[in-house]
Each structure stands twice: as structure tokens, then as C-alpha cells.
Amino acid sequence: GQNIDQPTEMTATEGAIVQINCTYQTSGFNGLFWYQQHAGEAPTFLSYNVLDGLEEKGRFSSFLSRSKGYSYLLLKELQMKDSASYLCAVRDTSGGSYIPTFGRGTSLIVHP
């Protein structure tokens, strides 16, 4: 099984930078996904990391350290529409199913 930990809630100011952390414990790591979910809507895919390092996609970047069981999602130039829940999902090879397990999500509130 996996144990995935994210902060429950974060607040930040419009135009600023925010880092959302995700730590995990897994027996056979096979990739980490970040999703964005606005209230009452479907999660949408943001990024994927399987090797150590930083993946950059416009205003969003995601970092992975497999040895530390740690990832973060970095959001730059925050906009009000970035207020949402951010879900970390870890896939591992235990049980052979390769089904990602989701953390509880981090609710980000962006204020003017």
C-alpha cells in the first residue's frame, strides 16, 4: 500500500508563487501525477513525473525526488482561477494493478 501526505489547505496572493508538497511511501514507485480539481468538477491532468527532477509546463512545474519520496507542484504568477484543489496521485507496482492512489488533496485559495 501507499501513504500519501499533502497539506490540507494553503492560501496565497494573486501574482505570487506557491509550492504544494506531496510525500509518499510506496514499495514499488512507478510514477506520480498531479491533477487540478475545481469544486464540483472533474479532476484535470497537470503533470507527470517518473524520473528525478523538474518538469516545467508554462506556469506550472512539478519536481520529484524518488529517494526522498517527495514531490512538489510549483505554481507561478498565481491567478484567481488557480483557486482549486490539487491532487497528488502515486502509482506503484505492488499487486500488479498499477492503479494510482490519490492523496486527500490540497485546497488552494488565491486572494487579491
Next chain:
Amino acid sequence: DGGITQSPKYLFRKEGQNVTLSCEQNLNHDAMYWYRQDPGQGLRLIYYSQIVNDFQKGDIAEGYSVSREKKESFPLTVTSAQKNPTAFYLCASSISTPSNQPQHFGDGTRLSIL
């Protein structure tokens, strides 16, 4: 456009009643999933299917049932045995083999008790 469609958007269940949530995808994905989302709980896996006519229990399968008779469809039945069914239900699909391809989610069905 390819996508995944859930219906209805809102559903109400009476005591002792079974209700079925629909999920259809036209992405040609082999794998489909059902998740339940409660406030502060994240997404919890109910059932998943990696191929037609086969499905597996997830972490919280009790009180639920599924079928996978067609590749495109993966309906979820919430039975009367599920004593706390009020939640947001999300269906997802993906390719079967591990890759960098993410799961695609439907817009969800919100189920409430009458």
C-alpha cells in the same frame, strides 16, 4: 471530441433502493475506474476494470456493484447495502499499460439520500 460522460449529474436515492450511475467513454481506453469523493477524503477507488468482462474490487467496494459488458461502458450500481452513499462519484478511464498517460475523468454524479 473524445471524452468520458457520466449521467445523471445529480441523483437522489430513497431508503432501500438501488440506483445505477452511468459512465460512457469514446476514448478507446481499455481501463475504467469508479471513485468516490467525500469532503477531506480525496478519491477512493471503488471498482476498476482493465478489460471487457473483467473487473476488480478497489478499496471500498462493499455496497457497490459494476459490470463491463462493453468497452465503452462501465455502470456503477449503488445498492441498498451501502449505508452511507451520499458522495460525489467520479468515473475515469485510461490506457491499460503503465505510461505517462493520465486518467481522464467524467464530470461526476452527486448522489444524495432522500
